[in-house]
Amino acid sequence: MVISTKGRYALRVMLDLAEHAGEGPIPLKDIAERQEISKKYLEIIVKDLVKAGLISGSSGKGGGYILDRQPCDYSIGEILESSEGEMAAVACLSSDADACPRASVCKTLPLWVEFDRVVHDFFYSKKLTDLL
Amino acid sequence: MVISTKGRYALRVMLDLAEHAGEGPIPLKDIAERQEISKKYLEIIVKDLVKAGLISGSSGKGGGYILDRQPCDYSIGEILESSEGEMAAVACLSSDADACPRASVCKTLPLWVEFDRVVHDFFYSKKLTDLL
């Protein structure tokens, strides 16, 4: 974490798509207008969502983006992680960081592990449909 | 949030002081050596803790830092907030940011509010003594 603009926008894009599910591909232009977010910036957001396999895009006239699954089958956690990367609250827990040499003696590490679990459970237990 | 180095170090300083409570003022030099953190950087950390009224410093020979209360009377939350500032997971909730004009229509805001509460409760229910 923290939850940055990128992750928050990603969630709003997913919500927007969920609200217009079944209407065929939704152009980014429409989402940008409704959500009052720069279309250019949204391009970056949706790119990550496509790469993560959460949505699909189609080019050309009549194109746009659609959800790959039912809205109830998306957890908030996976949406945030898709756009923000790993959701580690502290560097000690990040897998790409070198392991802390003090890990075995660190009295604070268990706290971060526990917190990480709380955060993870919170976001993965919530579904996209819970926000509709 | 996120919990940065500053907050994590602050917690380790507080723990170190708790472990040596009753031994009189603890010089920063000793903490720096035990915790393997640059003394210069720790100066910044303890400054915030002093300002927040969590610890007190005394100059001169035999000087150092002491806890102002019993270790059990400090919550982890107040230690982190003292060194990191307000613990808001998303900008939408930060009090110093201008209020978001979309707040009244935003479908994601309640999620952030709820998450903020979970995080707050987690850290404020934990005491310094829980880590000893």
Place this chain on the structure above:
DNA sequence: CTATTTGCCTACTATGTCAATAGGTAAATA
């Protein structure tokens, strides 16, 4: 088959925060 609409791609940039260093002054004691 052409114009238009849409997604997709690479690059660039300004701003700010983080993590830390540097060099000094003030206070207190042995």
Place this chain on the structure above:
DNA sequence: TATTTACCTATTGACATAGTAGGCAAATAG
């Protein structure tokens, strides 16, 4: 009086964030 300690202001390099700019590729409507 020398030494030890806290305390103060400034500076820096690295990195992430939050965007912008401009163009190419694909697909459809006419």
